[in-house]
Amino acid sequence: MAIKNLMMDIVTSAVHEVMKNDRSVKDSGANDEDIIAYVLNRVPPKYITSERGILHGALDVKYMVQQRMDVLTLIYDAVNEIKRRRSSKAISKEEGEIDRIRLPHIIGTVLEETTLTIIPDVEVALLYKGKIAEMLYDEWENPYRSHKATMGYYHFWPKYNKKSMGDTPTFTLRFRHPKFNEMTADAMLQPLGKDDEGGSHVVPIVLMTAKDGVSLDFLYEE
Numbered sequence: 001m002a003i004k005n006l007m008m009d010i011v012t013s014a015v016h017e018v019m020k021n022d023r024s025v026k027d028s029g030a031n032d033e034d035i036i037a038y039v040l041n042r043v044p045p046k047y048i049t050s051e052r053g054i055l056h057g058a059l060d061v062k063y064m065v066q067q068r069m070d071v072l073t074l075i076y077d078a079v080n081e082i083k084r085r086r087s088s089k090a091i092s093k094e095e096g097e098i099d100r101i102r103l104p105h106i107i108g109t110v111l112e113e114t115t116l117t118i119i120p121d122v123e124v125a126l127l128y129k130g131k132i133a134e135m136l137y138d139e140w141e142n143p144y145r146s147h148k149a150t151m152g153y154y155h156f157w158p159k160y161n162k163k164s165m166g167d168t169p170t171f172t173l174r175f176r177h178p179k180f181n182e183m184t185a186d187a188m189l190q191p192l193g194k195d196d197e198g199g200s201h202v203v204p205i206v207l208m209t210a211k212d213g214v215s216l217d218f219l220y221e222e
Contacts (some may be wrong), residue, residue: 006046010037014071021149024077027139030082038078039071049205073107076155077200080105083137102136103169103189105157108203109177110146112210117219118152119177119208121145126156128188134159158193167191173203179218182206 015035018025085093110122124144135142136157144154158171168188175183189201210216
């Protein structure tokens with residue numbers, strides 16, 4: 001009797017979607033096999049027998065909904081960790097330890113408030129003191145545009161300068177879409193120590209309100 005780990009399919013599918021739709025991940029140099037291995041080592045397996053095809057399909061849908069957000073968070077954690085390890089090796093002693101103290105990356109998702117539906121093409125900008133914040137790496141987009149394929153996720157990794165930002169810099173997330181009212185949310189970040197493995201600042205789900213008279217039918221178009 002063949003045994004299959006259902007999470008392998010879920011994680012592999014999610015990684016391939018992110019690699020296809022998110023430029024910052026595509027350009028990071030991270031290998032998809034390395035990302036898949038990182039995520040699978042951090043999620044509980046779900047074993048099924050290959051004969052139970054109908055059950056496989058039902059479980060796949062269920063777990064894609066329940067665990068998708070956790071899997072996406074781990075995918076970005078994997079990319080950031082791979083990037084951190086590479087950059088740490090490239091940092092010379094002359095550059096000093098202060099350059100290795102970084103902010104956590106920011107992860108969140110934006111949805112329509114009444115149906116909790118994914119809103120594609122929301123422009124999410126990370127601001128610092130009213131201006132577009134500089135990212136730690138060039139391939140990280142700011143502003144970032146949400147995608148259906150990545151379930152309305154957005155993410156940023158801001159560059160940190162202790163001298164100008166202080167110990168707990170506060171950033172502002174700005175959400176814009178032509179059919180929705182503009183929104184903002186604050187994110188206060190605690191810098192990570194030079195020996196930290198990295199971390200995420202998870203923003204609670206942001207719910208956008210449609211402008212008066214706007215039909216939401218476009219949210220359900222393929």
